[in-house]
Amino acid sequence: MMASQAPRSTYDHHRDRLAAYFDGTARKAWIDLTSDAKVGGIRATVRAGRDRMRTMLLDWLPQDLRRTSLLDAGCGTGALSGQAACRGAEVTAVDIAAGLVAIARERTPSFLGHGRIDWHVGDMLDPALGRFDHIVAMDSLIHYPLDEMVATIAALADRCERSIAFTFAPHTTLLGVMHGIGQFFPRGNRSPALVPVAEDALRRRLETLPGWEIARSERVVSGFYTSHAIELVRRG
Numbered sequence: 245m246m247a248s249q250a251p252r253s254t255y256d257h258h259r260d261r262l263a264a265y266f267d268g269t270a271r272k273a274w275i276d277l278t279s280d281a282k283v284g285g286i287r288a289t290v291r292a293g294r295d296r297m298r299t300m301l302l303d304w305l306p307q308d309l310r311r312t313s314l315l316d317a318g319c320g321t322g323a324l325s326g327q328a329a330c331r332g333a334e335v336t337a338v339d340i341a342a343g344l345v346a347i348a349r350e351r352t353p354s355f356l357g358h359g360r361i362d363w364h365v366g367d368m369l370d371p372a373l374g375r376f377d378h379i380v381a382m383d384s385l386i387h388y389p390l391d392e393m394v395a396t397i398a399a400l401a402d403r404c405e406r407s408i409a410f411t412f413a414p415h416t417t418l419l420g421v422m423h424g425i426g427q428f429f430p431r432g433n434r435s436p437a438l439v440p441v442a443e444d445a446l447r448r449r450l451e452t453l454p455g456w457e458i459a460r461s462e463r464v465v466s467g468f469y470t471s472h473a474i475e476l477v478r479r480g
Contacts, residue, residue: 255392259340259367262387266341275347278321289467294383297464297471298324301380301409302331304460304475309333310358315376317368317400317410318384322348322361328380329359336373338364339384369396375403381410383471389439394449397476401456407477408456414463414472415440443472455479 266274277287277294302324306312310332316325319337321344329335329352339345342365354361364373368381379400385393393412400408450458453476460475 255369255388255396258388258392263340263342266339267343271341271343274344275321278323286468290469293464293466293469293471296466297411297469297473298327298382300462300464301382301411301473302327304407304409304473305331305333305378305380307331312378313374313376315368315373315379315400315404317379317381319348319363320344322352322363324380324382325361326352326356329356329361332358333378334359335361336364336376337361338366338368338370338373340365340367369399371403373403375405377404377406379404379408379410381408382473383411385410386413386438386471390441390445390449393441394446397450398453401453401476405478407459407475409473409475411471411473412441412446413438414470415442416470446474450474450476 276283277291309328312333314328314333314335316335316337319325319339322337325335325337345363345365349363456476457479458474459477463472
């Protein structure tokens with residue numbers, strides 16, 4: 245049976261390492277990556293891939309998001325939150341990296357048309373954040389192994405009414421090599437290792453999630469960026 249809560253000891257360890265990375269050596273690199281700043285060729289492909297992925301995940305949501313609650317789980321510098329709020333969503337945007345949330349607050353007003361954004365620094369699994377119609381976790385689970393990823397999704401599902409869209413690093417030959425040598429970014433800005441996950445194994449685990457089913461599934465490949473999105477929807 246699938247756990248309804250991520251295993252806290254290992255989950256907390258990964259979460260704390262990611263917080264230290266994004267608030268430390270990588271902060272400037274990720275601010276540049278998520279802006280219009282000029283970046284090198286590798287990061288340009290990553291930026292283009294992330295833009296395509298974000299657009300796709302937003303397209304999976306209803307066009308009219310007024311009176312709809314959305315959790316942006318791992319909001320980073322806030323691009324997805326801002327676009328969802330522009331379509332009327334009541335967004336709760338949370339990230340473990342205080343520095344990235346600070347940039348998000350600077351870049352994006354909390355009130356956008358009919359929508360609004362409530363920014364938080366903390367854990368996406370904090371039940372105090374509340375319940376949501378939709379949850380999006382874009383590239384925020386890609387550092388977790390399969391068991392932790394599935395347990396985290398199950399915990400999020402307990403607080404979601406309609407759909408969950410998330411991404412993972414699919415197991416491919418290229419990503420397997422990158423994972424093996426631990427060099428997704430150049431040495432000075434190297435992130436905690438991506439953990440490639442086999443799509444078939446992940447699907448089998450998700451199929452046991454009570455009350456949910458897989459709806460859409462699509463991969464985005466852009467140079468050094470490879471990420472696969474899955475949408476889960478409530479049955480019936």
